[in-house]
Amino acid sequence: MVAPSSLARPQFARHVPPTATPLRWQEWQAGLHPAQDAVAQFRRALASYLDVSDCALAASGRTALFLLLRTLCDRPALHGRTEVILPAYTCPSVAKVVLDAGLTPRLVDIDPYTHAYVDGGPAANAGPATLALLCVHPYGLALPVNEAMAVARAVGAVVVEDAAQALGARYAGRAVGTHGDFGLFSLGPGKPLSTGGGGVVCARDATHAAALARTWQRLAQPGVAATGWALARLGLFSLAFHPAGWWLASKAGAHKVGDHEASWGYALRGLTASQAAVGLRLLPSLDAINAARRARAQAWLEQLQGLPGVIWPPAQGVDGEAVYLRLPLVLQDVERADGLQARLAAAGIGAGRMYRRTLDEIFPALRGAAYPGATQVARGLLTLPTNHYVDSRDIRRGAAILRQALADM
Numbered sequence: 125m126v127a128p129s130s131l132a133r134p135q136f137a138r139h140v141p142p143t144a145t146p147l148r149w150q151e152w153q154a155g156l157h158p159a160q161d162a163v164a165q166f167r168r169a170l171a172s173y174l175d176v177s178d179c180a181l182a183a184s185g186r187t188a189l190f191l192l193l194r195t196l197c198d199r200p201a202l203h204g205r206t207e208v209i210l211p212a213y214t215c216p217s218v219a220k221v222v223l224d225a226g227l228t229p230r231l232v233d234i235d236p237y238t239h240a241y242v243d244g245g246p247a248a249n250a251g252p253a254t255l256a257l258l259c260v261h262p263y264g265l266a267l268p269v270n271e272a273m274a275v276a277r278a279v280g281a282v283v284v285e286d287a288a289q290a291l292g293a294r295y296a297g298r299a300v301g302t303h304g305d306f307g308l309f310s311l312g313p314g315k316p317l318s319t320g321g322g323g324v325v326c327a328r329d330a331t332h333a334a335a336l337a338r339t340w341q342r343l344a345q346p347g348v349a350a351t352g353w354a355l356a357r358l359g360l361f362s363l364a365f366h367p368a369g370w371w372l373a374s375k376a377g378a379h380k381v382g383d384h385e386a387s388w389g390y391a392l393r394g395l396t397a398s399q400a401a402v403g404l405r406l407l408p409s410l411d412a413i414n415a416a417r418r419a420r421a422q423a424w425l426e427q428l429q430g431l432p433g434v435i436w437p438p439a440q441g442v443d444g445e446a447v448y449l450r451l452p453l454v455l456q457d458v459e460r461a462d463g464l465q466a467r468l469a470a471a472g473i474g475a476g477r478m479y480r481r482t483l484d485e486i487f488p489a490l491r492g493a494a495y496p497g498a499t500q501v502a503r504g505l506l507t508l509p510t511n512h513y514v515d516s517r518d519i520r521r522g523a524a525i526l527r528q529a530l531a532d533m
């Protein structure tokens with residue numbers, strides 16, 4: 125998977141991005157002349173990949189989530205319910221979408237060891253006002269949702285699996301996102317399969333799927349400008365997430381974009397035919413891309429075995445098959461995270477810090493309780509890159525830097 129020439133590239137220009145998705149010229153070019161029914165073809169291909177009867181596509185994961193939540197509000201069985209249970213640490217745009225949909229996020233702490241809800245958290249927070257419990261598969265981890273499903277069934281709510289970062293991850297042999305009542309995926313920049321932007325929702329049962337289809341019938345279709353911009357964005361993101369471009373992009377603050385409100389807006393429209401055509405070309409490679417990410421995560425884990433003061437993600441047992449979009453580690457001494465990130469960056473390795481604040485810190489209206497697990501992740505998270513630009517030399521160098529830095533601090 126690793127281009128031998130990458131070893132010879134001068135280090136000053138090479139800066140491995142924290143996340144990236146392979147995109148070849150011919151895949152991008154597929155977007156220039158899409159078939160008229162490209163969106164329908166891509167939708168069928170994704171449904172078959174996920175082994176569900178159908179799915180719905182939109183301009184972004186945020187758009188898809190917004191439409192899903194509005195669909196849920198209109199379901200007679202869920203009428204009058206106003207709360208959505210969310211992890212206190214997750215992508216802030218998710219909380220923004222919940223608020224935009226006129227609903228109230230109800231935050232639940234997460235366990236920094238598993239990145240899932242703390243034991244008993246969903247049960248303690250769900251009730252007659254709960255519309256949905258959102259279960260996230262962060263960093264491409266494959267987490268069980270059975271506890272959330274049991275709670276949802278007990279209170280009459282639904283489970284939405286947020287697999288925005290985990291397309292292709294599997295749990296107990298089935299794609300994550302297909303265990304809950306609904307699954308959400310993102311096709312945004314740096315995701316397992318990226319069309320430069322895009323979102324997908326699938327439903328587990330036929331009644332829910334029919335309700336989604338009714339909402340989607342009213343969705344505006346993108347015009348020519350949106351199509352051109354989507355292709356240009358995809359090209360620009362591929363350049364920015366290239367080892368030569370990332371140095372410049374990170375100097376311009378690209379690594380902080382997701383943490384900033386300016387990037388949380390979303391258009392209420394469908395996916396463009398161009399993006400669908402690119403997605404169709406990429407989808408057959410997705411499992412191989414994910415397998416290569418897994419192998420790099422494994423190589424990091426082997427190199428970093430026994431590293432003190434670090435909380436690793438749960439070992440994926442027989443049931444879980446993570447895709448490791450990034451390999452997360454949480455530092456027990458949270459003060460060290462920025463220093464470690466800076467040392468890796470100085471060596472040309474882009475480690476991520478993701479969102480540095482918990483949702484209640486970002487949205488003052490959500491303050492009220494303490495979320496110690498989420499706070500520890502927000503302060504101490506470092507994600508190691510697993511993308512196709514990372515080679516075995518980067519991993520050996522990165523691991524040596526981390527060991528040394530932790531010994532020095």
Ligand SMILES: Cc1ncc(COP(=O)(O)O)c(C=O)c1O
Pocket residue numbers: 184185186187214215217218260262286288289309310311312321322323382390
């Ligand atoms: C966990 C999670 N949920 C939802 C989203 C929103 O997806 P999109 O950027 O496609 O709107 C993201 C995006 O990064 C995410 O990481």
